[in-house]
Amino acid sequence: MPIHETERDSLIDRVNKQEKCLVQFLDSPIKYQNQQLDLVIDYYLVDDLPRELHEWTFQLVKTNLQDMYEKSKDGWSEEEKRKEMLAPQARYLIARSAIDPNDIKGFLHFQMVQEETMDDDIMANCAYCYEIQIAESARGQGLGEYMMNLLSQIGTYWKMDKVMLTVFKANEGAFRFYIKKLGFELDEISPGACLPLYKARKFDYELLSKPCI
Ligand SMILES: CC(C)(COP(=O)(O)OP(=O)(O)OC[C@H]1O[C@@H](n2cnc3c(N)ncnc32)[C@H](O)[C@@H]1OP(=O)(O)O)[C@@H](O)C(=O)NCCC(=O)NCCS
Numbered sequence: 001m002p003i004h005e006t007e008r009d010s011l012i013d014r015v016n017k018q019e020k021c022l023v024q025f026l027d028s029p030i031k032y033q034n035q036q037l038d039l040v041i042d043y044y045l046v047d048d049l050p051r052e053l054h055e056w057t058f059q060l061v062k063t064n065l066q067d068m069y070e071k072s073k074d075g076w077s078e079e080e081k082r083k084e085m086l087a088p089q090a091r092y093l094i095a096r097s098a099i100d101p102n103d104i105k106g107f108l109h110f111q112m113v114q115e116e117t118m119d120d121d122i123m124a125n126c127a128y129c130y131e132i133q134i135a136e137s138a139r140g141q142g143l144g145e146y147m148m149n150l151l152s153q154i155g156t157y158w159k160m161d162k163v164m165l166t167v168f169k170a171n172e173g174a175f176r177f178y179i180k181k182l183g184f185e186l187d188e189i190s191p192g193a194c195l196p197l198y199k200a201r202k203f204d205y206e207l208l209s210k211p212c213i
Pocket of ligand 1: 064131132133134135138139140141142143144145146166167168171172173174176177180181
């Protein structure tokens with residue numbers, strides 16, 4: 001039976017207003033171990049994120065993406081990015097060394113939000129990945145995939161419709177990662193999916209998504 005719109009609203013409201021921790025169904029602590037990495041992944045609501053960790057996450061975004069933002073239509077604004085990263089509903093997964101807690105390897109910032117669909121009457125409940133950033137030394141070792149899979153599990157547990165994210169078209173490595181490795185597809189409201197080619201070309205980003213099943 002289709003879920004009535006008000007039930008969908010109350011679901012996202014409940015998750016955002018009442019649920020401080022969204023990972024209690026996972027083993028604690030969350031670990032990521034392979035031949036190269038021995039990591040613990042900590043969960044934070046933005047209000048609980050220590051200042052130095054917030055600064056570390058911001059500096060990693062700046063190092064990894066400032067160039068791409070500067071070349072994009074909207075440009076780079078430190079103030080806007082800081083505001084987005086400190087949004088009241090922002091939640092963080094932060095990967096750190098199991099041996100040295102000060103050795104941080106990467107993070108994922110997500111929020112539970114409603115997004116438009118191609119149907120004017122229906123909003124989709126999304127586990128939205130605002131940012132995934134892995135320190136250069138820890139890339140290509142499966143950590144990005146592991147953290148995105150954690151977000152899928154969180155989305156599924158909390159009955160979200162899909163995991164969603166925005167990616168610059170210029171970010172070819174990230175495109176390969178999401179589409180080839182993780183099986184994301186252009187979301188129905190992404191410029192490349194819903195606009196004719198000559199209009200879609202004017203956008204420097206796409207929206208990708210994957211159903212929560
Ligand atoms: C994209 C990113 C999160 C992937 O994390 P990761 O831990 O390196 O990912 P994994 O090890 O799980 O997977 C690596 C895969 O990503 C893809 N990939 C990502 N960046 C790549 C790059 N620069 N060159 C080649 N492949 C890349 C490849 O498909 C690779 O697959 P392979 O392991 O089969 O070769 C990480 O590269 C990163 O932080 N990049 C900089 C920040 C960024 O662009 N974030 C995304 C913003 S939308």
